[in-house]
Amino acid sequence: xxxxxxxxxxxxxxxxxxxxxxxxxxxxxxxxxxxxxxxxxxxxxxxxxxxxxxxxxxxxxxxxxxxxxxxxxxxxxxxxxxxxxxxxxxxxxxxxxxxxxxxxxxxxxxxxxxxxxxxxxxxxxxxxxxxxxxxxxxxxxxxxxxxxxxxxxxxxxxxxxxxxxxxxxxxxxxxxxxxxxxxxxxxxxxxxxxxxxxxxxxxxxxxxxxxxxxxxxxxxxxxxxxxxxxxxxxxxxxxxxxxxxxxxxxxxxxxxxxxxxxxxxxxxxxxxxxxxxxxxxxxxxxxxxxxxxxxxxxxxxxxxxxxxxxxxxxxxxxxxxxxxxxxxxxxxxxxxxxxxxxxxxxxxxxxxxxxxxxxxxxxxxxxxxxxxxxxxxxxxxxxxxxxxxxxxxxxxxxxx
Numbered sequence: 001x002x003x004x005x006x007x008x009x010x011x012x013x014x015x016x017x018x019x020x021x022x023x024x025x026x027x028x029x030x031x032x033x034x035x036x037x038x039x040x041x042x043x044x045x046x047x048x049x050x051x052x053x054x055x056x057x058x059x060x061x062x063x064x065x066x067x068x069x070x071x072x073x074x075x076x077x078x079x080x081x082x083x084x085x086x087x088x089x090x091x092x093x094x095x096x097x098x099x100x101x102x103x104x105x106x107x108x109x110x111x112x113x114x115x116x117x118x119x120x121x122x123x124x125x126x127x128x129x130x131x132x133x134x135x136x137x138x139x140x141x142x143x144x145x146x147x148x149x150x151x152x153x154x155x156x157x158x159x160x161x162x163x164x165x166x167x168x169x170x171x172x173x174x175x176x177x178x179x180x181x182x183x184x185x186x187x188x189x190x191x192x193x194x195x196x197x198x199x200x201x202x203x204x205x206x207x208x209x210x211x212x213x214x215x216x217x218x219x220x221x222x223x224x225x226x227x228x229x230x231x232x233x234x235x236x237x238x239x240x241x242x243x244x245x246x247x248x249x250x251x252x253x254x255x256x257x258x259x260x261x262x263x264x265x266x267x268x269x270x271x272x273x274x275x276x277x278x279x280x281x282x283x284x285x286x287x288x289x290x291x292x293x294x295x296x297x298x299x300x301x302x303x304x305x306x307x308x309x310x311x312x313x314x315x316x317x318x319x320x321x322x323x324x325x326x327x328x329x330x331x332x333x334x335x336x337x338x339x340x341x342x343x344x345x346x347x348x349x350x351x352x353x354x355x356x357x358x359x360x361x362x363x364x365x366x367x368x369x370x371x372x373x374x375x376x377x378x379x380x381x382x383x384x385x386x387x388x389x390x391x392x393x394x395x396x397x398x399x400x
Contacts (some may be wrong), residue, residue, distance in 0.1 A: 008202035010248040011036050011072070013092050016194040019304040022211035022240065023196035030198075032092050033253045034074035039199050039210060041239050042068050064300040066292065068210055068236040070197060072096070076220070076228040077256035078346025079183070079399055084109065088183035088399055091256055095195055096232050097397060099215040100286045102188030102310060105390050108136040108151075108181025115160050116175035119168040122149065129154050129161025134384050135391030137182040137349050137398035138163065139342060140173035145267055146180070146342040147171060148349045148400065153385040166353055166383070167274045167335050170267075180344045182398035186390040187378065191307055192288070197234065206246035212237035214305045220284040220350075220397075224268065228259045228340055228348065235290065237302040257346050267342030272318075273334035280317040280366035282338060284350065287311045312395045314352060314376045319369040326372065327361045333376055347400040354381040354394070 012030040014023040044063030052058060079091035087106040090098070098104045110128065117123035122140060131154045139148045149165025173179075196211040218232040262268045270279045288310050295303035314336060327333075333355040340348040355376040362373045378394035390396055 004201045004203040004206055006038065009206065009246065010200045010251065012198040013095060014196055015095050016196055016211065019194045019212055020299060022209050026198055028251070029255050030092060031251065031253055031255075032072065032074060033077065033256065033258070034072045037071045039068065039070040039197070039208065041065065041208065041241070064302065065239055066237040066300045066302040068239055070210065070234045070236070071231070072234065073229065073231045076230050076259045076348065078259055078343075079256065080345030081254065081257045083178070083344040084180060085111075087181050090183055091399070093230060093256075094183055094185060094399055096215050096230065097218060098185045099192045099195060100218040100232065100288045100310075101185050101395070101397070102192065102307070103190040103389070104183055104185045105136070106181065106183045108133050108138045108179070110179040110181070112176070112178065114140055114173060114175065114177065114179050116173065117162065118172045119170070120164060122163040122165070122173055122179070123160040124163065126159040126161055129156040129163060131156065131386055132388065133163055134386045135389065135393065135396075136184050137351070137400060139180040139182070139344065139347060139400045140169070141177040142169065142171040142173055146344065146347070147173070147267070148339045148342060148347065148398075150337065150349070150351045150353070150396070152383060166351070167271050167337050170269060180347070180400050182349075182400045184390045185397045186393040187310060187312060187395040188389070188393065192305065194304065197236070200246045200248045202247055204247040205244055207242040207244065208239060209242070210236040210239045212302070212304065214288065214290055216288050216290060218286040222262060222284070222338060222340055222350070223281040224262050224279060226262060228262060235305065237292075237305065238300045259341050259346050259348060260343070262340050267339060267347070269339050270316075271335060271337040277318055280319055280369075280371055281315075283315045285313045285315070312378055313358065314355070315373065316376065317364070317366050317371050317373045319366055319371050320363075323363065323370065323372070326363070327357050327374065329357055329359050331357050332379070333357055333374070336376055344400065349398045349400065351396045351398070352376060352378050352394070353383060354379040
């Protein structure tokens with residue numbers, strides 16, 4: 001008899017056009033390089049304990065299929081193996097994180113308009129600056145590589161046009177070359193866009209589509225020297241079993257390059273209050289609380305999952321050069337920014353523009369060093385020059 005191995009097959013994820021309609025036309029760009037729990041379908045069994053003649057069971061009626069949960073753990077990926085020639089795209093990792101945080105926007109690419117500047121001000125040829133860059137992360141070339149800055153203001157009134165980052169670049173930009181824009185995923189009250197997950201097992205009869213899905217929790221582990229990873233729990237309101245079409249065969253995940261180790265040679269840096277700080281560990285936890293919106297006409301009685309609350313917490317452990325101050329809950333930490341990699345197409349930056357300490361910093365051990373661990377949450381931020389999102393949003397993740 002044939003048996004189906006646990007880690008042979010394929011997982012794919014794709015945003016849907018509408019609730020209630022599963023995604024189709026799967027392509028290599030939708031494949032997910034991830035560890036996954038076996039996604040077990042669920043369906044309610046409805047039974048009323050009626051009078052009967054013996055000890056046999058009352059009639060069982062099949063109910064709703066809503067409520068399937070699937071967990072994924074994956075290395076974080078960039079969206080392009082080559083330097084982009086236009087705006088950043090929304091790849092699989094971005095689809096999952098956007099479901100948790102709420103919304104995304106792509107902007108900021110400039111092929112050849114930069115003319116120089118400093119770490120605190122990017123300069124562009126007169127007439128080429130764009131105020132819609134505000135709130136986005138831009139990545140210009142610097143000597144020996146690239147650096148990421150989150151733009152808080154753009155001034156097009158003089159010559160040259162200028163763009164100022166909320167925290168300085170690691171060095172002054174060069175006077176030529178492309179400036180790479182970003183797909184910014186930001187904390188929002190926007191309701192999630194549903195997505196589908198296709199599971200194809202090693203056996204030709206193993207093919208199940210889970211759809212009307214949302215991410216209910218996500219955890220990003222972005223510690224130094226480590227491989228950046230994403231763990232998320234997804235919840236689906238419906239599923240279908242094709243019964244055939246599995247056994248996808250060999251395939252290469254060449255479209256989505258894994259992000260490299262978080263080390264300085266790859267451009268990694270952590271800023272606290274706008275100042276570079278050594279960190280022993282860095283984790284982000286996102287919670288997306290959802291409620292079912294019931295509907296008789298919906299296939300499984302659930303019209304969609306509605307977000308009722310979102311929370312973001314960043315936990316950072318820093319080796320303590322001094323413990324003269326142990327910061328209290330509620331104190332401001334200013335700008336928190338983490339750049340993981342600065343290779344175009346596989347770069348990542350995290351921004352909490354106005355961080356608040358959620359708890360008393362704790363003393364502990366970090367590899368034999370005394371360390372302080374702080375938990376940060378986003379305060380309401382209004383420091384950017386425009387109200388057009390993602391400007392003035394409280395937490396952002398950018399793929400560049």
